[in-house]
Amino acid sequence: xxxxxxxxxxxxxxxxxxxxxxxxxxxxxxxxxxxxxxxxxxxxxxxxxxxxxxxxxxxxxxxxxxxxxxxxxxxxxxxxxxxxxxxxxxxxxxxxxxxxxxxxxxxxxxxxxxxxxxxxxxxxxxxxxxxxxxxxxxxxxxxxxxxxxxxxxxxxxxxxxxxxxxxxxxxxxxxxxxxxxxxxxxxxxxxxxxxxxxxxxxxxxxxxxxxxxxxxxxxx
Amino acid sequence: xxxxxxxxxxxxxxxxxxxxxxxxxxxxxxxxxxxxxxxxxxxxxxxxxxxxxxxxxxxxxxxxxxxxxxxxxxxxxxxxxxxxxxxxxxxxxxxxxxxxxxxxxxxxxxxxxxxxxxxxxxxxxxxxxxxxxxxxxxxxxxxxxxxxxxxxxxxxxxxxxxxxxxxxxxxxxxxxxxxxxxxxxxxxxxxxxxxxxxxxxxxxxxxxxxxxxxxxxxxxxxxxxxxxxxxxxxxxxxxxxxxxxxxxxxxxxxxxxxxxxxxxxxxxxxxxxxxxxxxxxxxxxxxxxxxxxxxxxxxxxxxxxxxxxxxxxxxxxxxxxxxxxxxxxxxxxxxxxxxxxxxxxxxxxxxxxxxxxxxxxxxxxxxxxxxxxxxxxxxxxxxxxxxxxxxxxxxxxxxxxxxxxxxxxxxxxxxxxxxxxxxxxxxxxxxxxxxxxxxxxxxxxxxxxxxxxxxxxxxxxxxxxxxxxxxxx
Numbered sequence: 001x002x003x004x005x006x007x008x009x010x011x012x013x014x015x016x017x018x019x020x021x022x023x024x025x026x027x028x029x030x031x032x033x034x035x036x037x038x039x040x041x042x043x044x045x046x047x048x049x050x051x052x053x054x055x056x057x058x059x060x061x062x063x064x065x066x067x068x069x070x071x072x073x074x075x076x077x078x079x080x081x082x083x084x085x086x087x088x089x090x091x092x093x094x095x096x097x098x099x100x101x102x103x104x105x106x107x108x109x110x111x112x113x114x115x116x117x118x119x120x121x122x123x124x125x126x127x128x129x130x131x132x133x134x135x136x137x138x139x140x141x142x143x144x145x146x147x148x149x150x151x152x153x154x155x156x157x158x159x160x161x162x163x164x165x166x167x168x169x170x171x172x173x174x175x176x177x178x179x180x181x182x183x184x185x186x187x188x189x190x191x192x193x194x195x196x197x198x199x200x201x202x203x204x205x206x207x208x209x210x211x212x213x214x215x216x217x218x219x220x
Numbered sequence: 221x222x223x224x225x226x227x228x229x230x231x232x233x234x235x236x237x238x239x240x241x242x243x244x245x246x247x248x249x250x251x252x253x254x255x256x257x258x259x260x261x262x263x264x265x266x267x268x269x270x271x272x273x274x275x276x277x278x279x280x281x282x283x284x285x286x287x288x289x290x291x292x293x294x295x296x297x298x299x300x301x302x303x304x305x306x307x308x309x310x311x312x313x314x315x316x317x318x319x320x321x322x323x324x325x326x327x328x329x330x331x332x333x334x335x336x337x338x339x340x341x342x343x344x345x346x347x348x349x350x351x352x353x354x355x356x357x358x359x360x361x362x363x364x365x366x367x368x369x370x371x372x373x374x375x376x377x378x379x380x381x382x383x384x385x386x387x388x389x390x391x392x393x394x395x396x397x398x399x400x401x402x403x404x405x406x407x408x409x410x411x412x413x414x415x416x417x418x419x420x421x422x423x424x425x426x427x428x429x430x431x432x433x434x435x436x437x438x439x440x441x442x443x444x445x446x447x448x449x450x451x452x453x454x455x456x457x458x459x460x461x462x463x464x465x466x467x468x469x470x471x472x473x474x475x476x477x478x479x480x481x482x483x484x485x486x487x488x489x490x491x492x493x494x495x496x497x498x499x500x501x502x503x504x505x506x507x508x509x510x511x512x513x514x515x516x517x518x519x520x521x522x523x524x525x526x527x528x529x530x531x532x533x534x535x536x537x538x539x540x541x542x543x544x545x546x547x548x549x550x551x552x553x554x555x556x557x558x559x560x561x562x563x564x565x566x567x568x569x570x571x572x573x574x575x576x577x578x579x580x581x582x583x584x585x586x587x588x589x590x591x592x593x594x595x596x597x598x599x600x601x602x603x604x605x606x607x608x609x610x611x612x613x614x615x616x617x618x619x620x621x622x623x624x625x626x627x628x629x630x631x632x633x634x635x636x637x638x639x640x641x642x643x644x645x646x647x648x649x650x651x652x653x654x655x656x657x658x659x660x661x662x663x664x665x666x667x668x669x670x671x672x673x674x675x676x677x678x679x680x681x682x683x684x685x686x687x688x689x690x691x692x693x
Contacts, residue, residue: 139374146367155363162370170377174384178394181329185373188336192366195340199362202347202355 004055011052016130018045019168020111023141026161027107028100035157036081042164043073049131050171061179069167072186077160077193084197085153088204103148110140131172138165152203156196163189239313240287247280247320267326267397270686271536275323275462277683278540281668282454282547283316285661289551290447292657293558308348308445315341315451319459328394331463332369332376335427338456339365346444346452357439364436365427372423375416379470382412396466403473410475417471417480421487424467427460429514430521431490441510442563446554449506453513453550454543461520461539468524469691484525485616491518492623499630505553505563508634509546512589515627516542522620523604526611532688534603541596541672545588548665552581555658565634570643579639581662586635588669590628596672 022042029035047070054062114137118129139162146158167185250268268276294308318337325331339362347358376394383393386408393399399406406413426433441449464484471480495511495518502508516538523535555578556571557563571579588595601624608617671677676684 143367146363152359159363159366159370162367163373166370166374166377169374170380173377173381178329178390181327181333181394184330184333188333188340191340192336192362195343196359196362198344199347199355199359202350203359206350206352206355 008052008055011048012056015045015049015052016134019134019138023107023111023137023161024104026145026157027103027141030100032085032151032153033082035154036078036085039157039160039164040074040078042161043069043078046164046168046171047074049168053171064179065182068182068186072190073160073164076190080193080197081153081156084200088200103144106144106148107141110144111137114140132169135165135169135172138162138168140165152196152200156193160189160193237287237291240284243316244280244284247276250276266324268324269690270683271462271465271690272323273683274536274540274687275458276320277680278458278543279316279319279323279455282451282543285547285551285664286447286451286454287312288657289450289554289661290445292661293445293447293554308345311341311345312448312451315345317341319455322459323462326396328376328379328396328399328466331396331466332373335372335424335460335463336366336369338459339369339427342448342452342456345448346440348445348448349443351443353439354443357436357443361436361440364433368423368426368433370423371419371426375419375421375423378412378416378419379467382406382409382416385409385412396470399470400473403470406470406474413471413474414479417467417483420467421464421480421483424460424463425487428457428464428517428521429460429491430487430517431494431514434491434495434514437514438507438510441513442504442506446506446550446557449509449553450547450550453510453546457513457517458539458543461517461524464521465524465691472527478527481525481527484521488518488521488525489616489619491515491521492619496623496626496630499627500633502630502634503564503566505556505565505568505634505638506550508565508630509549509553512549512627512631513542513546515623516546516589518623519601519604519620522616523600523607526604526607526613526616528607528611529688530603530610531607532691533684534600534607536684536687537603537676538597538600541600541669542589544665544668544672545585545595545597548581548662548669549585549589551658551662551665552578552585555581555662565638568638569641571639574643577659577662581666582635583639584666584669586631588673590631591624594673595669596676597669599673599676 019042022038022045026035026038026042029038047066050062050066050069053059054066111133115129115133118133118136142158142160142162142165144158145161146155149155149158250273290308290312315338318334318341321334322331322338325334343358343362346361347354379399380393383399383402383406384390386405388398388402388405421430422433426436429437441452444452468480468484472478491514495515499508499511499515502511520535520538520542523531523538525531553563555575556568559575559578560568562568571582584595588597591597591601601620605617605620608614608620672680
């Protein structure tokens with residue numbers, strides 16, 4: 001159907017740009033709930049990307065992967081995290097150690113770095129350059145989110161963004177890994193978030209705060 | 221799962237021990253079948269060969285020791301949510317299950333999934349006591365290892381990409397056995413394979429504890445309950461090293477150069493020197509032992525990086541010897557903790573008078589871990605050094621020998637302070653609190669160390685040789 005084809009092509013073309021937009025918004029966001037919603041949007045873009053790939057390249061397995069991504073990362077994990085936030089009853093501030101403007105600048109710099117890296121080193125791969133650049137940018141910005149925020153939950157968000165980047169890298173280069181592997185990876189991710197949630201309860205109970213800069217007892 | 225159902229701690233312990241016996245029988249039969257038949261395959265995702273046999277034997281031994289030790293050690297544990305003995309045993313079995321899965325997986329993707337599973341299974345075990353230190357250690361462990369494994373996932377994907385680009389069919393591109401055989405075809409995507417290996421080394425190296433990715437290790441090993449520390453040091457580090465061995469085998473066949481070996485030597489050297497230096501200034505006994513684990517992983521990496529039949533043989537033998545010796549040391553440390561209530565080495569003195577059996581465990585373990593004869597670590601370290609000298613890699617040998625001297629000094633200093641001298645408190649009126657089970661386990665470890673130091677059993681030798689053949693170029 002022409003409409004579906006048009007939608008797929010549009011999705012493929014604009015996915016990278018949308019992802020960069022979410023990254024910049026993530027860097028600038030101040031509230032935890034905003035960040036979780038942004039992550040859901042990012043994963044939705046990824047799911048749409050997977051569906052477009054499945055349609056254009058006619059890979060039936062990829063539809064299942066798209067559904068998996070949608071269920072876990074767009075609905076499941078964000079919902080669980082929002083509920084966790086409510087139950088933890090901590091302040092909604094995202095606790096950044098770097099100012100908002102500076103983190104947006106750094107994110108922009110990382111995106112540019114990703115583009116240049118892909119262009120110079122991996123240009124010979126003949127895959128969509130912007131897709132791969134988006135993947136590497138996601139990885140770098142996820143790492144940056146992890147180190148620049150002082151709240152425990154921000155580390156989880158940074159980790160999730162990083163995994164999104166890795167997933168996108170797999171998608172753009174090899175159109176996804178075998179289905180079983182993707183299911184296993186998603187399962188691991190969900191269990192990981194679950195465990196980190198348990199730990200956050202414990203951190204709050206023992207340290208009375210979710211500020212991980214307090215976790216400095218063990219040194220040397 | 222069955223253990224979780226038992227509410228009474230004593231019943232839970234009994235059930236756990238019973239399952240342990242069954243588990244050992246199963247593992248023993250797997251090893252025996254591998255010994256006689258060579259390779260076992262079950263479906264597309266499970267596979268066991270000579271290399272698997274060595275590691276499963278190792279894990280089986282450590283597990284049964286840890287299980288028996290835990291039965292004695294956990295009698296004093298309070299019951300809280302997620303922290304009762306039944307949870308302990310349930311999580312311990314889950315942990316064992318994931319590690320066995322890693323050894324038995326034929327598919328590299330499945331290997332990653334199960335390795336992440338080991339992190340998840342052991343995170344709750346590390347943070348088992350709900351103290352500040354334990355929670356911090358557990359959180360750090362979970363986050364650092366997940367990030368590390370994310371890099372390993374990236375490496376796996378890049379290797380998959382390299383394989384697909386080189387024309388290997390998609391169904392076989394993640395299967396270790398096929399990749400190993402078809403590795404020469406990967407020469408076409410050599411650069412991608414090298415990139416993949418860098419990420420894989422960083423990723424799985426995080427779980428092994430290579431410097432500079434080792435930051436989670438001292439905390440996790442020190443704050444976890446002692447049986448879990450032993451399981452981590454003696455089981456999990458070997459598991460990650462196993463993954464690196466598999467990848468090294470593919471990559472060294474694919475790149476036709478020593479790229480992977482040079483990287484392993486570099487990381488090994490760093491993991492030797494830095495912990496060696498840090499060990500001198502430690503204050504907590506288990507942290508000291510944790511750094512010693514990192515250092516021994518450096519020795520094993522050096523052995524693998526040197527390649528050659530003797531280097532690989534030494535490395536594999538060392539994984540086994542180190543497991544036994546480190547278990548002995550951790551068990552003794554646990555006994556110290558039980559009786560003295562603290563692990564701060566500057567607050568402990570005169571152990572030889574207070575706890576004679578425990579201190580002899582500490583001394584024997586200490587002598588073993590620094591590599592003195594007649595203990596088994598001498599044999600494996602000697603094999604690795606032999607390989608280094610025969611390949612004329614004198615710098616490597618110097619680093620290893622220098623570190624071993626440093627480590628000997630550190631251990632001698634710390635242990636002498638704890639064992640000799642006058643005790644700060646009068647002798648225990650009611651005898652030590654250590655259960656006989658714990659002593660039994662320590663005795664088994666010591667016996668193993670001395671036996672293997674004097675004569676490696678022929679059956680084990682042939683197992684090792686088969687394993688070396690599997691990985692050998």
